[in-house]
Amino acid sequence: MQQAATTLRPPASGTATRLRGGSGGDVVFEWMCRVAGVFVLILLGAIIIELFIGALPAFRQFGLAFVWTELWDPVADQYGALVPIYGTVVTAVLAIILAVPVAFGIAFFLTELAPDWLRRPVGTAVELLAAVPSIIYGMWGFFVIVPVMAQVVQPAVIDTLGELPLIGFLFAGPPFGTGILTAALILAIMIIPVVAATMRDVFSTVPPVFKESAYGLGATRWEVMWNIVLPYTSKSVVGGIMLGLGRALGETLAVTFVIGNANRVTTTLFGPGNTIASLVALEFGEAGAGSLKLSALLALGFILFVLSFIVLAISRLLLRPSAKGASA
């Protein structure tokens, strides 16, 4: 016993009493940890309160109608949030629709199809794609994707889908290359690695015996994925998708570069628009301290906070319990 204590103790420390005599240190350390934990709670509370305080003048001036007013007119000092809210929701939802099938394909490939030697490098590459800063996506989107959209994709789509009777209006308008669809595309590329990595992680929690049973009955790999793995992990998969949605809602720089920045609601997907984040980033510089405009921008921030908090909270609730149950 004494022997063991001596070997564990760092060389500099003296007698056994020194090792034991730390009840004061225990109290201090536990409280440091607890205070830090409470600090995180306070941080979230402070963010909500500060944003709300800043938004108060705008909410007082425009009331709840702020949320569904389309007008955004800095000259007349009249502000409404409808355009950026519309742009935020439409780009984020479109991005999810574009990203989820690709992310699922990547996760399927990484968990069931890829040979062992390929798993790690491809998995790492996907994670690196997630690590690229958002401003880089913005620049790359603006200088690489926008010209492709303007010269190839959009003219082709306008000539084909744009001629269709019921959905044609979605693809009307001149092919600028920027706009809602381009923003959604860049967002999709940004969230593919996030969603793919989450899916891969939850897919790998499926107990091998389930999959082996299905394979033993003669199921193909796709059948194992679709009938065994996906039903087993569906809750977490939805959680992962919500996580991607949360990312897409608040993305700033990548969108600012490519969305075209116009403060009106457009029904065509090629039209320019704005998201909450891109509008705040763009117009913040022209909003003086104490101005109504600044308050309107902070009100937009508050709305974005509520939106993304709800989405992220749902995502966490879906991801947690099944992850716990599956880890056994």
Place this chain on the structure above:
Amino acid sequence: MSATLAGMPPKDDATAVRLGRRRDRTDKVMTGLAIVSTVLGLVFLVSILFTLFWRGLQAMGPTVFTEVTKPPGSGGGLLNAIVGSIIQVGIGTVIGTPVGILVGTYLAEYSRGSRLGEAVRFVSDVLLSAPSILIGLFVYQLLVLPFGGFSGIAGAAALAIIIIPIVVRTTEDMLQLIPNTLREAVMGLGSPKWKMITLICYRSVMSGLITGVLLGIARIAGETAPLLFTSLGNLTWSVNLSQAMSSLPLTIYAYAGSPYEDWVSLAWTGALIITVSVLLLNIIARVVLRKS
């Protein structure tokens, strides 16, 4: 599709063969689509890297690292932006890391099962994915407006807030990996809990903690939106923390949107520097973790 697993056995050989062919075809098509998806993801990564190197190397040279930003047409480099980034990321990391490690320690070692612990874990995870632009607006309200101006310290504070939840997550995950028998062994020798945590637990997962911090640095080094509202950016040399301070992402943002050829070129060079640094940090973090 689902008929194959749960459905009735086929009536005759011909049906069985047809069914088998169809299942085989579905499997092949889906496998093909999965491979296409993966290739697509890799193409995006390669395209981004290729564009960065191709356009970023054009203005690359020693002056990028030795000269400050200058008006269009007169050359100049990115020295002030690089130094500003290092200062703000450095201070943000130094402030945020200890807080994050303490919170992660609380979650893993003290909170087990408690309501407060659940709440802290939930809020920290939400903050992990919260839009960084909101952190910027928050710090603007908290540190910029009341103290009369944009400042490097406000930028560092915003980055510190962003790095905290990243460090919390890795710290908790790493501490959870330690077998309880190790804790019991140390406690059984009469060690106080805080020494058990700091001398034994931290040490046994040190590489994991370092990984978390490296990933956190990689994340905040590329953050642009929060700095827009806090340190604003500065096109002249300034290391004064109470004044607006330059940083690489903000300079890239300002230059990439400018109409001047040489500024756009320099923006690409900055983008190359920041991306290579961030990806290298990520790779180093993985190597550190794998070595352990």
